Amino acid sequence: MINYIIRRFFYAIPILIGVNLLTFALFFVVNTPDDMARMNLGMKRVTPEAIEKWKHERGYDKPLVFNGSAAGSEKFTDTIFYDKSVKLFVFEFGQSDSGRDITYDIKQRMWPSLVIALPILLIGLLTNITFALLVAFFRATYIDFWGVVLCVTLMSISSLFYIIGGQYLVGKLWHLVPISGYEEGFDAFKFVVLPVMVGVASGIGSGIRWYRTIFLEEMGKDYVRTARAKGLSESLVLFRHVLKNAMIPILTGVVVILPLLFMGNLVLESFFGIPGLGSYTIDAINMQDFAIVRSMVFLGSILYILGLLLTDISYTLVDPRVKLA
Amino acid sequence: MTDTLLQVENLKTWFGTGTGTVRAVDGVSFEIKRGETFALLGESGCGKSVTSLSIMRLLSQPAGQVVDGRALLEGQDLLRLPEVKMRDVRGGRIAMIFQEPMTSLNPVLTVGEQICESLRRHRGLKGEKAQAALLELLDAVGIPDPRQRALEYPHQLSGGMKQRIMISIALAGEPELLIADEPTTALDVTIQAQILELLRTLQKERGMSIMLITHDLGVVAELADRVAVMYAGQIVEQASVREFFNAPQHPYSRKLFDSLPDINKRKSKLAIIAGSVPNLGQEFKGCRFADRCEFAWQTCRDVEPVWQISNEGRGIRCHLYDAQLLSGRPVSQAASVAVEEDVVPEKENQQISLLEINDLKVHYPIHKGLFKRRVGQVHAVDGISFNIETGRTLALVGESGCGKTTAGKAILQLIRPTAGTVYFQGTNLNDLRGESLRKRRADFQIIFQDPYSSMNPRMRVADIIEEGMTALGVEVSRQSRQARVDELLTQVGLSPSMKYRYPHEFSGGQRQRICIARALAVNPKLIVCDEPTSALDVSVQAQILNLLKRLQDELGLSYLFITHNLSVVAYLAHEVAVMYLGRIVERGTVEEVLQNPRHPYTQALLAAVPVPDPDSRREISPLKGDMPSPIHPPAGCHFHPRCPHAMPICNDIYPGETVLSDKHRVHCHLYQDLAR
């Protein structure tokens, strides 16, 4: 087991190097720092001096990968690649283009993100599984049919409309909770309720349908027939036999996104004014703050790879057939 | 002990509605007495499993519907019982075991939990009491070390063990009737013998009735008291096993016996049942077997035969036994009843060696650990040697997992061997690479086990057969290739007009014929037949065996026939090699090996095959245990942990070859002194 985890860490390294190179190419090779500076300072009437100043303030005035004018190992370390990309490996995200400390921002903002994303995941999981079991229990009846119709309808609505509709109804029409905003501590509750509700609602259609498919697939298997042949009641068959098997794909599918919950939900956070990493990213995109976007790309990959590792480990915990070696 | 336990009357189960209704079970009636074993015999698709599922009310709704009939369990109609009451019957009074022990157990629950579920449901046992009952049950079904096994998951058990667990689940509710749906079909013969023995003892001890559903006449003879033969959704004959095996009456039953291959039929063609099972999606007017029956006359096609019970209590559904109707039968046809037995002369070919295998090995490495080091290997094929002469058949016999299929593919270079030589007409195929190997490929071809996966579903038959010719440049022009396709189809007994169809339009037997035609297309000298008949029904198997035999005579082909079915070997092969755990333990001519087996494994294998003759019910103790894993084969003789004659030396040294006759060789310490 330990062996396996160590090996997986070794596997992760080339992937992270790949991500790193890709982002470096995307951010510094496709467009030169000059282009970015010009873009940031407003396209027209930009003096070369202003560009140089902008670049110098942010450390973009160094050579890309090889610094001929530096001495010794600094030939390689005093470069944009080393400063901006290699340092990501030790979680040194550096400064944003507007001069803020990215690492500090991330540490501050990941908690509000989690406060939103975790309840959405858990409540969503619970609702979806409950309804999917219900639909599967009544399979091949009108309840099943209309249940699926409703699911397809719900999943055909853009998530933006769930947000807009929720804000309008709950916030504006009924005045139950504030439309947007966030506070620390227990006051967060009233700000969190609506986004969580909306988040759960927008995932419910596809969620139920997906779990229903898993349940139905399990219900077609031979061991279910064996369970019925024992004289077990349908609900016992469903809860004891089917659910336990179906939880394997469901749980492992959830585990892979667990680390990514820190990254937050882009649209939801910005609509509801939650100061999480999601709205942080959106603001960065809108302000064209490349340093932040670059950091988030790398952070996202690390969390995803962590998720993959957790998935493999969770398999050994829930599926007696899988042994990692 | 003669009172009736279960009485099924006029059971009808239909699938689908409207025009496409499939009448899978169409008016089946029978009764099962207390303490007897009743066998329902029939080929695939005849409705025997559906019958049992209908009685248990386990059909997947709404696809299958019981539309008529009664199933009385001591007078109580199961088909009209409320679902809640029915659950007390299921697993309580009637229990069921299924064909596939591999998938029939819940993979995420321990074996003990699954048995206890039934104990609690039907006997209300919990805690200590349940634990005690559980251990008792596991012991009863012959599971060693039950306390440990109860905590294991199904995937940790072998196929035979899983089926024992299934049986113990069924026994947990102390049922009066056990329905066994093809309980041994998925298992190897030695394991099958164990399970059949187990069922027999359990029945003796507990006095329960067994309803045995099977396609295997041997299993029926071994276990059953009475038998009913099903054909196309109806029971066509019913009798006590002794009467049935002495004199089967229905033309279909008789044909089933005739089409069984065995060593005494070597010189003749096997009887076959022409045509195929009728589509059950239609309304029948006359007898369902009429189109395939050689005794049929006009009345058979017009009037549906009724169920008649003779004085001895035998039942039959056939006009031949209806004196009134039989009188109307044209005399001229009655004469043709005698079956023509065309004798196939056994040719004595010149003994030219075609293929020589020497010490062939296929090992798969196993990687493990931090850097995927090679920690061991699977000894799939571990040094086998034999040779095949032109126009002869060598059968490679063994149970699943012994490496026989891998050996076949390694010879054809579909899997590259790890070591050894494969001399084909003097060339070592293992040395050939790329183009030079490709050029030789026309000489050796292969036919596969599963006729459903051996043809690309997106290609037409003509293209499938043509593929090899194009690839190997056998016929250059398109026209000559098409002509050859026609010729080949005729040769394997199909019509050339079928060549524009797709594989899914053919039945299993027809597909296997097409596969044979495809192999023949490149004029091979050797064909590796990898269990070509094990997915087919007995009557269809006979057709394919006849075809293979005829082709060998006409074209002088050599076969490497890979199989686990010893009666097919007896009928078709000239020589036999018996494989166990990657090695050949005994080989020789068919007569030598099958009639005078020397290796204890061969002896056990032969003894385990159920014989379709109730008089020869054996009192042998079946082979113990399972085949070990080919990753860690036992030291010394691979067979010694299961061998009844094991000696101390067997634990340490793998026995060398003992030459018993010109062809007969064996690897066993018992015969070391007999070496010539």
Place this chain on the structure above:
Amino acid sequence: MATKKIIGRTALALASASVLLVFAVSFLPVRFVVLWTDALIFILCAMCVGFAAYASQHEHLRAPWREVARDRVGVVAVVFLSAYLVIGLLDSVHFRMPLPDVKQSTEQQYSNDVLSVLDWMATPVREGVEKSYSAPFAAHLYVKETVDLPDGSKVRLYPRLQHGGAHLNNPEQERSGDILNTSLLSVIEGVVVWAVFTALLISWLARRHHRSVSEMFGLVMRGRTEIPWHVILLTTAILILLAILVVNLSGKYHIFGTDKVGQDTFYQTLKSIRTGLVIGTLTTLVMLPFAILAGIAAGYFRGLADDVIQYVYTTLSSIPGVLLIAAAILMLQVYMATHPELFETAAARADLRLLFLCIILGVTSWTGLCRLLRGEAMKLREMDYIQAAVAFGVGHFKIIGRHILPNVMHIVLISIVLDFSALVLAEAVLSYVGVGVDPTMNSWGNMINSARLEMAREPIVWWPLLAAFIFMFVLVLSANLFADAVRDAFDPRLRRSGLRACL
């Protein structure tokens, strides 16, 4: 056999018609502009027609499609999708109008505005620009303005619209009557058109099935045909009625109101259809070759090829999709901003950004399909028929082409149709995030985004949201239902999961 002939002939007719069209078009006094996405769309259409012609000759390809055609929900979805498709195609033929010859030059000058056929057809609506917001069917602006009265005084009032309801003298009293009249008239027109359509369809069916027209009519109306024609007719009836109603009404009113700068919302949402379709289809088209090649190569050859391909797709899929898109689009923005000389017109610029968005979406979404195909190819290479082909010495690439590719195509198809609706929905979110299509391009995402900014306004401006909602919802719902039907027909393993399996 008869159907084969008919389909073959239809393909021929279509081909010759398009040749004629191109020929005729070259005489029109406009200058045609083929944008990048236009070209790809037409290539895609040609591929579809070609595949249809090929499939009609091969039973195993035709059978699952017949299954789709038998599915009632499926055909309803197809009818709706085709309506969208027609609008999208009309919006994909672009040209530039000739400018009036002012300078007497010998060379004809063309306008800088790139128009599509749809724009041309909708000229009154396109050009009926108001000053600012107006509600659906309104005759007045939604905001008060200070108006100079003839006597010199100034009042704050809702001024009349210049186009919407301009034909009415007294909107308060006349409007409902006028709308009702127009609607009734439209219904009558619709019924007539539908009757003609039905008659044509039934007589065609009658000829095809060698039955009399009245007999065929009976069969169709009672739903006794293999393909549920009565359902198709009902759906088209609804569509035709709606279309005529909308055309007639939008000539007189802004049926979905106008936006901040007074543009007709209905026109915008119609234009958004093309954007949605392009993203939904071209993305898949762009990524398909890579996914198929890489997936099959990895699964079939294993070894080093497998390792490399797995590494590439694990790396790509480890970057959260939105972030990768955001990064790429940001870079594109910079590039486009610094190289303005590359684009002849604003339309070309927006179009290229759309295409690039498709490519980026493709890059992020091919990994899923690739993984699926790799698994399938691994399973297939162990199949007996491929072993048989190896035993014949058939080469690797022939085996892939002949045995593997045709047997994974159903997976490819299912994933194409399943992806479509997800991509249409993704466009809206991406445009909201600011990394979607060009802000000047009409898209539902941009519509929602700009309407959202007005959410705080009292009373609320709801119609752009409604319009975008309806059009997007119907498209995505149809696509989802169609995907269900296709999956049921093509995937034998999932046969029980779809809608039809419920009953």
